[in-house]
Amino acid sequence: MTDKIAIIGFGNIAKAIITPLLDKKIIKPENIYCVVNSEKSFINIKKNYKHNINVYSSSSKDSTIIWDCQYKILSVKPQHFKDIVEAGNIKNKDNLLVSILAGVSINRLTQKFPNHKCVRAVTNIPITIGKGLTGIAWGGGITKDQKEFTKKLFENSSKVYEFTEDYLDIFLALTSSGPAIVALIIEALSDGGLSGGLPKILSEELVMEMILGTISVLKEKKLTTSELKNLVTSPGGTTISALRVLEKKSLRSALIESVVSASNRSKEFR
Numbered sequence: 001m002t003d004k005i006a007i008i009g010f011g012n013i014a015k016a017i018i019t020p021l022l023d024k025k026i027i028k029p030e031n032i033y034c035v036v037n038s039e040k041s042f043i044n045i046k047k048n049y050k051h052n053i054n055v056y057s058s059s060s061k062d063s064t065i066i067w068d069c070q071y072k073i074l075s076v077k078p079q080h081f082k083d084i085v086e087a088g089n090i091k092n093k094d095n096l097l098v099s100i101l102a103g104v105s106i107n108r109l110t111q112k113f114p115n116h117k118c119v120r121a122v123t124n125i126p127i128t129i130g131k132g133l134t135g136i137a138w139g140g141g142i143t144k145d146q147k148e149f150t151k152k153l154f155e156n157s158s159k160v161y162e163f164t165e166d167y168l169d170i171f172l173a174l175t176s177s178g179p180a181i182v183a184l185i186i187e188a189l190s191d192g193g194l195s196g197g198l199p200k201i202l203s204e205e206l207v208m209e210m211i212l213g214t215i216s217v218l219k220e221k222k223l224t225t226s227e228l229k230n231l232v233t234s235p236g237g238t239t240i241s242a243l244r245v246l247e248k249k250s251l252r253s254a255l256i257e258s259v260v261s262a263s264n265r266s267k268e269f270r
Contacts, residue, residue, distance in 0.1 A: 042057040078104065132159070190204040
């Protein structure tokens with residue numbers, strides 16, 4: 001990647017996308033142009049970020065240099081979306097804007113950035129350790145090279161899936177909201193261990209190792225979830241007793257509805 005890349009907003013997710021590319025020398029620091037909203041963020045990046053990228057405060061006149069970059073990643077907080085104003089003197093009509101803003105539709109992006117071809121990407125917090133999931137929906141007129149560029153942005157830190165935009169809301173609910181739901185489940189199970197007398201730290205460790213082991217069994221033995229459940233559930237045993245309580249408390253329904261609710265909430269941002 002030899003082209004200049006502008007990053008509008010430089011939070012944890014934007015760093016997770018760009019840092020592996022810089023670490024592997026796929027892109028050069030001098031080709032990254034980053035704009036942040038506050039002076040505090042500007043100082044923090046200049047002082048603490050390990051790569052010497054070009055960084056500007058949004059209040060600086062020099063920050064308009066981002067509009068000269070052919071490729072842009074939009075990574076501001078959703079409430080700041082309305083504050084971004086596209087430069088009016090863009091001559092190159094082959095600009096690409098990749099947005100990772102939750103719920104902001106391609107239609108809204110295209111209206112906001114008429115001189116850009118727009119892509120909407122949804123990713124999740126595991127991208128910060130190179131284990132993310134990223135869903136991509138393409139706007140109109142995207143070229144093959146632009147598709148390849150976009151996928152390369154994410155492939156070093158996540159698995160990439162291509163969807164029509166209609167699927168991105170449910171993808172977001174499952175993969176972006178999902179980690180918080182899983183964290184809540186881990187917390188609840190470890191509290192169960194705590195109630196049985198285990199120390200809190202040990203209980204959490206056991207729960208996380210159990211979940212990792214369960215996932216490994218499902219993948220390596222190519223079992224369905226129902227098959228695994230049947231393997232560990234014996235007549236009149238402890239597991240069926242636990243599952244019976246969960247069914248009585250409608251846990252299955254609550255989890256389904258939580259995903260549906262997150263998806264519907266995403267649609268409201270369009």
